[in-house]
Amino acid sequence: MQVLANGGLFAAAALLSLAAPWPGWPPLALGALATAAADTWATEVGTLASVPPRSILTLRPVAAGTSGGVTLQGTAAALAGAVGIGLLAALLGWDRGVSAAAAAGGFAGALADSLLGATVQARRWCDRCALATERSVHDCGGRTRPAGGLRWLDNDGVNVVSALVGALVALALAT
Numbered sequence: 001m002q003v004l005a006n007g008g009l010f011a012a013a014a015l016l017s018l019a020a021p022w023p024g025w026p027p028l029a030l031g032a033l034a035t036a037a038a039d040t041w042a043t044e045v046g047t048l049a050s051v052p053p054r055s056i057l058t059l060r061p062v063a064a065g066t067s068g069g070v071t072l073q074g075t076a077a078a079l080a081g082a083v084g085i086g087l088l089a090a091l092l093g094w095d096r097g098v099s100a101a102a103a104a105g106g107f108a109g110a111l112a113d114s115l116l117g118a119t120v121q122a123r124r125w126c127d128r129c130a131l132a133t134e135r136s137v138h139d140c141g142g143r144t145r146p147a148g149g150l151r152w153l154d155n156d157g158v159n160v161v162s163a164l165v166g167a168l169v170a171l172a173l174a175t
Contacts, residue, residue: 005156006036009163024171027098027105031170032163034085034106039113039162041081046074056114067134067155068118082106082166101173109166116158123148 009032017025046053046069052061053069062069086103090096124133128142134155138144 001156002159005159006040006163007033008160009167010036013167024175026094027101027170027174028167030085030089030094030098030102031105031109031167034082034102034170035109035113035163035166036159037081037085038078038106038110038166039081039159042070042074042078042110042114045077046071049073055118056111057118063132066132067121067123067158068114070114078110079107082110095174098170098174101170104173105166105168105170108169109162109164112165113158113162116153116161117155119149120153121149121155121158122146122151122153 010029013025013029013032016022017029047064049071051071053064053066053071053074054060055062055066056068056070082105083103085106086099089102090099122134123146124135124144125131125147126133126138126140126142126144129138129140131138132147133139133144136144
């Protein structure tokens with residue numbers, strides 16, 4: 001599901017560009033791909049930060065791994081991931097305007113991911129460990145209970161919506 005959530009929109013736009021050519025497919029595809037790269041880089045680098053993450057909403061410290069938690073290093077990595085996709089597209093000969101739009105869309109999508117994670121993504125609680133989690137079954141093996149957000153909107157759903165945000169921002173900027 002994670003691969004589909006992060007790469008599905010890119011793949012769909014790429015396939016549709018073959019079946020029904022339209023100048024909007026490249027920025028949509030690249031914006032979605034740049035969002036996935038930006039979000040992944042932000043998460044991986046952000047977890048290595050020496051300071052605790054802060055809520056994107058309140059700027060108060062939150063536990064590492066909390067959805068909507070951001071660090072300066074993770075945010076910089078998100079920007080680098082989005083720009084990296086834009087630069088790669090430009091180096092491969094894609095239109096520079098589309099490439100720049102994809103980078104901007106990717107960063108916007110990563111920010112949307114953090115905002116959605118902090119506000120509407122399902123949050124759960126493990127009574128056995130007294131810890132917050134995103135999982136129905138915690139690492140300890142205990143079942144968790146809903147603790148906030150929309151019960152049906154998990155991290156994969158947030159990734160799909162974020163990729164759509166990044167794709168639409170890229171499309172808007174490229175046209």
